[in-house]
Amino acid sequence: MPWKEYFERFLQKDRLATGRLINILESDEDRGLKRELMKACAAQKRDAYVVGITGVPGAGKSTLIDGLGCWLLDQGYTLGVICVDPSSPFRGGAILGDRVRFRNLNRRPGAFIRSMATRGHLGGLGTATRDVIQLLEAGGFDVIIVETVGTGQTEVEIVSAADTVILVTVPGLGDQMQVVKAGIMEIGDIFVVNQSDRPGAEETASRLKNELVMFGDRDGWTPVVIPTVATKGEGIPFLGEAVIRRKEFLVQRGQKQELHKRRKIESWSRLLEERFAESLGKFLQTNAVGKEVRRKVESGEIDIYEASERVWEDVLRDCCNQ
Amino acid sequence: MPWKEYFERFLQKDRLATGRLINILESDEDRGLKRELMKACAAQKRDAYVVGITGVPGAGKSTLIDGLGCWLLDQGYTLGVICVDPSSPFRGGAILGDRVRFRNLNRRPGAFIRSMATRGHLGGLGTATRDVIQLLEAGGFDVIIVETVGTGQTEVEIVSAADTVILVTVPGLGDQMQVVKAGIMEIGDIFVVNQSDRPGAEETASRLKNELVMFGDRDGWTPVVIPTVATKGEGIPFLGEAVIRRKEFLVQRGQKQELHKRRKIESWSRLLEERFAESLGKFLQTNAVGKEVRRKVESGEIDIYEASERVWEDVLRDCCNQ
Numbered sequence: 001m002p003w004k005e006y007f008e009r010f011l012q013k014d015r016l017a018t019g020r021l022i023n024i025l026e027s028d029e030d031r032g033l034k035r036e037l038m039k040a041c042a043a044q045k046r047d048a049y050v051v052g053i054t055g056v057p058g059a060g061k062s063t064l065i066d067g068l069g070c071w072l073l074d075q076g077y078t079l080g081v082i083c084v085d086p087s088s089p090f091r092g093g094a095i096l097g098d099r100v101r102f103r104n105l106n107r108r109p110g111a112f113i114r115s116m117a118t119r120g121h122l123g124g125l126g127t128a129t130r131d132v133i134q135l136l137e138a139g140g141f142d143v144i145i146v147e148t149v150g151t152g153q154t155e156v157e158i159v160s161a162a163d164t165v166i167l168v169t170v171p172g173l174g175d176q177m178q179v180v181k182a183g184i185m186e187i188g189d190i191f192v193v194n195q196s197d198r199p200g201a202e203e204t205a206s207r208l209k210n211e212l213v214m215f216g217d218r219d220g221w222t223p224v225v226i227p228t229v230a231t232k233g234e235g236i237p238f239l240g241e242a243v244i245r246r247k248e249f250l251v252q253r254g255q256k257q258e259l260h261k262r263r264k265i266e267s268w269s270r271l272l273e274e275r276f277a278e279s280l281g282k283f284l285q286t287n288a289v290g291k292e293v294r295r296k297v298e299s300g301e302i303d304i305y306e307a308s309e310r311v312w313e314d315v316l317r318d319c320c321n322q
Numbered sequence: 323m324p325w326k327e328y329f330e331r332f333l334q335k336d337r338l339a340t341g342r343l344i345n346i347l348e349s350d351e352d353r354g355l356k357r358e359l360m361k362a363c364a365a366q367k368r369d370a371y372v373v374g375i376t377g378v379p380g381a382g383k384s385t386l387i388d389g390l391g392c393w394l395l396d397q398g399y400t401l402g403v404i405c406v407d408p409s410s411p412f413r414g415g416a417i418l419g420d421r422v423r424f425r426n427l428n429r430r431p432g433a434f435i436r437s438m439a440t441r442g443h444l445g446g447l448g449t450a451t452r453d454v455i456q457l458l459e460a461g462g463f464d465v466i467i468v469e470t471v472g473t474g475q476t477e478v479e480i481v482s483a484a485d486t487v488i489l490v491t492v493p494g495l496g497d498q499m500q501v502v503k504a505g506i507m508e509i510g511d512i513f514v515v516n517q518s519d520r521p522g523a524e525e526t527a528s529r530l531k532n533e534l535v536m537f538g539d540r541d542g543w544t545p546v547v548i549p550t551v552a553t554k555g556e557g558i559p560f561l562g563e564a565v566i567r568r569k570e571f572l573v574q575r576g577q578k579q580e581l582h583k584r585r586k587i588e589s590w591s592r593l594l595e596e597r598f599a600e601s602l603g604k605f606l607q608t609n610a611v612g613k614e615v616r617r618k619v620e621s622g623e624i625d626i627y628e629a630s631e632r633v634w635e636d637v638l639r640d641c642c643n644q
Contacts, residue, residue: 035627042625056378261620268619268626269602272637275630276598280591297590298583303364304590305357308597315594316638 003033007040010139013078018112018139025131026116038131041138047260048080048137049247052158054148054187055168060194061147062101063230064168064239069105071240072143080136080144081105083115084129112141127274130161130267159187160266163259164246166190166239169208171200185211189223190242196227196235221249279319289314325355329362332461335400340434340461347453348438360453363460369582370402370459371569374480376470376509377490382516383469384423385552386490386561391427393562394465402458402466403427405437406451434463449596452483452589481509482588485581486568488512488561491530493522507533511545512564518549518557543571601641611636 003024009017024030024037053061065081072079081102105111116129129146136144148158158165167188191212193205208225215223224242228235250256283290293311296302302310325346331339346355375383384405391401403424427433438451451468458466470480480487489510513534515527530547537545546564550557572578605612615633618624624632 031627035625035631038627039625042622045622264619264622264626265606265616268616268629269599269606271626271630272602272634273595273599275634276602277591277595280594280598284587284591294587297586300364300367300586303357303361304586304593305353305360307590308593312594312597313642316641319638320635 003037004040007037010135011044013112013139015112018136019114021135022114022116022132025135026128034131038134041134044138044140046137046140047256048133048141048144049164049256050133050137050144050146050162050263051164051166051243052146052148052162053166053168054158055192056170059168059170060230061168064166064192064194064228064236065145065147066102066105067228067230067233067236068239068243069102069111069145070108071236072243073105073108073110075240075244077142078140079105079111080139080141081111081113081147082129082132082136082144083113083147112136127267127271130263130270133161133263134267161263163250163256164189164243166192166243168192168194169204170195171198171204186215186218189218189221189246190239191223191225192235192239193225193227194230197229197232201227219255220253221246276319280315283311283315283318287314287318290318325359326362329359332457333366335434335461337434340458341436343457344436344438344454347457348450356453360456363456366460366462368459368462369578370455370463370466371486371578372455372459372466372468372484372585373486373488373565374468374470374484375488375490376480377514378492381490381492382552383490386488386514386516386550386558387467387469388424388427389550389552389555389558390561390565391424391433391467392430393558394565395427395430395432397562397566399464400462401427401433402461402463403433403435403469404451404454404458404466405435405469434458434461449589449593452585452592455483455585456589483585485572485578486511486565488514488565490514490516491526492517493520493526507537508540511540511543511568512561513545513547514557514561515547515549516552519551519554523549541577542575543568598641602637605633605637605640609636609640612640 003021006017006020010021021037024033027034053065055061062083069079069081083101102113106113114132116132133144133146146158146162165187167190169191171193191208193201193208195201196205205225205227212223212225226235226238226242228239230236247256250259284294285291290311293302293307297304297307325343328339328342332343343359346352346359349356375387377383387403391403394401405423424435428435436454438454455466455468468480468484487509489512491513493515513530515523515530517523518527527547527549534545534547548557548561548564550561552558569578572581606616607613611633615624615629619626619629
């Protein structure tokens with residue numbers, strides 16, 4: 001079946017077709033096809049509300065999304081969920097099945113869930129993830145939740161990909177200084193202290209609130225701290241309401257559209273950077289100048305700064321031909 | 323004082339001079355100076371043993387390094403420690419002081435400790451960190467420990483920057499599946515279960531061992547799992563011995579030199595990629611074609627793939643002139 005038929009079915013919210021189109025975006029094979037598909041997406045001119053959820057592994061993000069997702073469906077929103085699993089640099093593959101991770105959400109119509117093992121050549125979210133966000137956006141999903149793991153680069157990048165960032169933490173993760181240490185306080189719009197039935201939950205929440213006072217408002221939005229026990233569904237309605245309140249705030253202030261534009265430019269820059277990185281890899285492997293300078297760097301004859309000067313123009317010329 | 327005098331003092335292990343040279347590498351101001359310095363480093367043709375330590379925040383990595391570092395000094399090795407603090411995308415700054423973090427190591431001669439708040443434009447370790455590794459290498463430090471936080475891109479990149487990767491975990495971090503989920507099992511050469519006086523430590527260690535059996539050897543090296551209680555110094559000698567055993571393994575197998583070469587090529591690629599990203603940023607801000615296509619992307623007139631095709635050659639031409 002040609003992709004356009006899949007696209008028609010996708011616009012009718014057909015799950016199978018949606019999955020097939022995502023496969024195209026994840027694959028590195030047919031760039032022309034990918035481009036056509038993204039063009040068709042852009043032509044839909046739709047704008048979803050993108051919510052990023054991030055935090056340390058084991059904080060219960062999947063269970064939170066399961067609860068929050070069901071709450072959003074109950075309010076009448078359609079929902080796409082993208083889970084970015086940091087793939088190993090050596091072997092790909094999302095290991096945990098979505099069925100296990102989203103017990104309730106998985107059974108509900110109106111929700112589309114997809115795990116993505118891929119990640120960009122340069123790390124972070126990767127072009128494929130950004131493309132899938134745009135695809136689901138074009139498909140008319142009202143809310144798109146993007147789950148990322150860890151406290152590294154993906155977390156920082158989620159800011160540029162999402163309208164709202166939910167930062168999930170748990171009580172007793174060492175000294176609360178750790179939150180500051182990780183340098184991610186400023187990326188959160190909504191803070192969740194999950195597993196709040198554990199000792200130290202109140203202390204964690206109040207320390208977070210103190211930190212937030214220090215950082216102040218973000219473009220007029222005052223970040224909130226919400227205690228939850230996701231496994232029991234406690235606090236989920238509060239979280240859901242905060243998520244929707246934040247959306248209304250963005251729309252009223254005209255920031256929603258700005259974020260949408262910024263997202264596109266960011267995706268575009270990453271696309272160009274990945275293209276360069278790819279060309280560079282080929283250059284160092286196959287180009288005669290590249291191979292020669294590479295040998296000199298390896299043997300220590302020249303340092304990498306000098307090597308960069310020597311190959312720069314050759315690299316750019318080579319990029320043109322690829 | 324001109325940098326060459328600092329460099330001479332640095333070669334005599336003068337701390338102040340070492341700090342000043344690192345300031346040069348961290349700064350974005352004088353590229354020419356940076357290049358001269360890196361050239362002088364390359365000319366030393368020295369090769370240190372680089373050990374990366376990574377794991378979730380709050381696992382006690384700093385305390386482990388404090389103990390491991392003192393153990394290595396006791397064995398007669400000189401030691402450099404670089405702590406990569408993920409800096410906020412909005413505000414820089416390494417927040418915790420080294421004096422607090424490395425109580426014992428900080429008082430010992432023979433050890434040089436430096437926190438780096440900087441991180442590369444493209445995320446991950448960043449060129450500055452790689453440069454500082456090469457600097458300390460040139461300074462004749464026997465062992466260089468690089469601490470990174472989180473489970474994101476820095477962790478994956480540490481593989482390409484280090485000879486040995488120590489992955490630190492703690493008991494009870496949610497389901498142990500989390501270790502696999504984070505997709506970082508394959509990057510560890512030595513696994514530490516710190517805080518092993520906490521409940522569930524044995525279970526965590528044995529699950530790790532089972533996972534490792536599944537992944538098998540890595541180029542002939544069988545990863546080890548070591549329980550520690552860093553705050554009490556328990557397990558530190560075992561860890562130290564494993565770190566040195568791994569070094570001897572690499573030297574005997576001729577892999578040490580290969581890793582050294584690979585590290586240089588990796589640094590070089592990142593340098594070129596960062597240069598491109600920088601030029602691209604300028605292009606989109608100041609170039610007439612760039613600004614026009616940017617406007618069309620923002621308004622949704624064209625998609626990012628088409629936009630990439632339209633500007634690619636202009637970007638490359640612009641890169642040449644910068």
